[in-house]
């Protein structure tokens with residue numbers, strides 16, 4: 044497969060686009076993204092590098108039960124705060 048069509052040019056298991064986002068080398072199999080908390084997202088795009096492998100924010104591509112409720116409450120809180128001004 045040519046490099047243009049290959050999503051993982053160095054075959055280290057991380058896609059080229061992901062490696063670029065994570066500041067690791069997409070053409071160097073020895074250069075892989077750093078994932079401090081092991082949740083599958085490299086530190087560069089992980090919103091919290093210390094929250095452990097079982098937690099991913101929805102923004103990180105995972106799904107977290109209950110987050111919909113939390114975010115709804117956050118929106119309501121922000122709206123309430125905004126109205127106070």
Ligand SMILES: [Ca+2]
Pocket residue numbers: 051052053054055056057058059062068069070
């Ligand atoms: Ca790669």
Ligand SMILES: [Ca+2]
Pocket residue numbers: 053055057062067068069070071072073074075
């Ligand atoms: Ca690499």
Ligand SMILES: [Ca+2]
Pocket residue numbers: 078079080081082083084085086089091092
């Ligand atoms: Ca991580």
Ligand SMILES: [Ca+2]
Pocket residue numbers: 080082084089090091092093094095098099
């Ligand atoms: Ca994380």
